[in-house]
């Protein structure tokens with residue numbers, strides 16, 4: 001492939017050199033810049049998965065919107081779920097700047113050709129789950145996503161800045177809800193502990209497989225799409241979360257968890273990686289339910305898409321007549 005610039009025609013090797021140089025100097029790659037096909041594919045894969053996760057992520061929390069214990073809690077939860085819809089939309093837009101088509105991405109999600117985060121395949125059994133999702137799931141999301149604000153692809157990095165600001169409100173609302181519950185009755189404290197027990201390991205799995213089993217990390221780090229490996233971010237999350245658990249007075253369900261003076265990090269146990277594989281491959285507790293719901297919502301929205309297309313066609317025809 002060649003590309004014509006003001007300086008003349010550049011061949012593939014020169015384009016690649018120019019791209020590598022920009023990555024090395026931490027300059028952003030923008031949609032109209034030349035980029036290797038693998039870089040584009042990797043970004044579409046990661047951004048689409050991320051967008052799908054935000055959209056599917058509305059379901060476990062949406063489950064509690066009609067049963068929130070007070071108007072205040074309902075308003076907070078509603079705002080959070082709406083933010084997630086917004087995050088999905090920014091991210092689909094970022095994927096579109098790479099030439100992806102949003103309708104196709106949705107189709108790939110509902111036909112299981114693309115993934116979404118494993119974490120959203122677990123059920124939300126009590127209202128304490130809403131607090132624990134904010135604390136642990138959004139806490140993990142922040143750890144993972146703050147470095148993505150420095151990702152090498154401009155539209156993705158810029159979308160992440162706004163998303164991270166909202167994620168930090170999500171994390172705070174979860175922690176505040178849990179603080180309120182642990183100051184309540186013994187039964188409420190038990191609910192918080194039970195939810196923590198169920199969400200801890202799936203939250204650690206959000207960061208992906210261990211580095212040795214992560215086929216994409218090395219190349220994504222070289223392209224500066226990812227800034228840290230899965231294990232580095234998982235460690236950062238554990239270090240950040242243990243003192244928060246202590247402040248809440250809950251126990252994290254890992255007997256191996258202890259401060260390692262030499263490493264100056266917490267040691268922790270090994271998540272059940274076979275469970276992550278199962279959940280990613282479609283066999284988690286709620287995979288079928290989540291996808292069926294998404295598929296139904298997509299089908300129910302068909303008339304809106306048809307109406308918008310008909311309106312656009314009418315307008316175009318009217319403009320044609322006026323010309």
Ligand code: BYC
Nearest residue numbers: 050053054057116117118141205206207208214215216217
């Ligand atoms: N779940 O080589 P690896 C949120 C897949 S939204 C499912 O390490 P990579 C929130 C991986 O895709 C949360 N799949 O991959 C929303 C790959 O498969 P493919 C989502 C997983 O991309 C609402 C294969 O396993 N966050 O926080 O280098 C409410 C090998 O993995 C998972 C993002 O999407 C998993 N947990 O690293 C509240 C952040 N882990 O694609 C909260 C952006 C791995 O080769 N994404 N896989 O078929 C990332 O940072 C990276 O894509 C990952 C994986 C760290 C997730």
